[in-house]
Amino acid sequence: MSSLALMRWLESAPHRYDAGMRWLTLGRVSRVHAAVAEAAAAKPEVRILEIGCGTGAITALLVERGARVTALDQNPEMLEQARARLAAAPPGAVTWIERTASEIDALPAAGFDAAVAGLCLSEMSAGERAFVLRELALRLRPGGALVAADEVQPRSTGQRLLHALLRGPQAALAWLIAGSTSHPIRDLAGEVAAAGFEVRSERRWLLGRLAVVVAERPR
Numbered sequence: 001m002s003s004l005a006l007m008r009w010l011e012s013a014p015h016r017y018d019a020g021m022r023w024l025t026l027g028r029v030s031r032v033h034a035a036v037a038e039a040a041a042a043k044p045e046v047r048i049l050e051i052g053c054g055t056g057a058i059t060a061l062l063v064e065r066g067a068r069v070t071a072l073d074q075n076p077e078m079l080e081q082a083r084a085r086l087a088a089a090p091p092g093a094v095t096w097i098e099r100t101a102s103e104i105d106a107l108p109a110a111g112f113d114a115a116v117a118g119l120c121l122s123e124m125s126a127g128e129r130a131f132v133l134r135e136l137a138l139r140l141r142p143g144g145a146l147v148a149a150d151e152v153q154p155r156s157t158g159q160r161l162l163h164a165l166l167r168g169p170q171a172a173l174a175w176l177i178a179g180s181t182s183h184p185i186r187d188l189a190g191e192v193a194a195a196g197f198e199v200r201s202e203r204r205w206l207l208g209r210l211a212v213v214v215a216e217r218p219r
């Protein structure tokens with residue numbers, strides 16, 4: 001059984017992040033990335049704001065689908081991997097920004113057709129996440145889509161118990177070697193709705209521990 005508790009540790013070594021995540025998620029992360037890209041870039045030429053782009057796995061899929069992406073991450077080493085991955089992207093397809101997600105308030109209001117948050121909201125405090133989700137809503141045009149994929153707490157009591165048993169030791173290991181771990185979100189769809197979005201769908205993988213929420217800024 002894999003666990004996402006070690007995700008933060010992988011971020012401390014960006015060159016092994018992609019392979020490590022495939023291993024930790026038993027390959028499910030690639031399916032999640034594909035689902036995110038499909039939902040966010042349903043049409044070509046969409047303007048997408050991606051927060052926490054990491055090594056650019058989702059960014060690359062969005063660009064393949066013809067999107068123009070503003071990709072932001074606070075970690076320069078992750079951004080370096082992302083830039084290398086997309087070195088052959090068409091000119092102007094990606095704008096890279098080294099910044100924290102809470103600084104997106106400097107970006108144009110209603111300037112994007114879609115926003116993507118891949119496995120990064122769970123790395124924020126609840127307060128930062130609420131602020132960032134509200135700001136993402138303001139960066140989207142009315143009717144624009146938010147696609148958020150993240151580690152979440154399973155819904156059923158049995159799955160939550162199993163999750164706690166399996167995750168505990170790996171979270172402790174992550175703290176020992178990296179000094180941090182991720183924090184599964186209790187109610188991602190509820191937090192997205194509280195930020196002013198209308199939730200359209202929620203899909204789950206990995207025994208209910210990895211969710212993709214698709215929502216819309218009301219028109």
Ligand SMILES: C[S@@+](CC[C@H](N)C(=O)[O-])C[C@H]1O[C@@H](n2cnc3c(N)ncnc32)[C@H](O)[C@@H]1O
Binds near residue numbers: 058075124
């Ligand atoms: C687990 S990685 C996921 C990367 C990528 N989205 C993916 O799905 O492969 C999380 C990324 O979010 C970034 N991140 C976390 N909190 C952030 C914040 N507050 N502002 C900007 N980036 C953040 C980290 O630096 C890291 O690159």
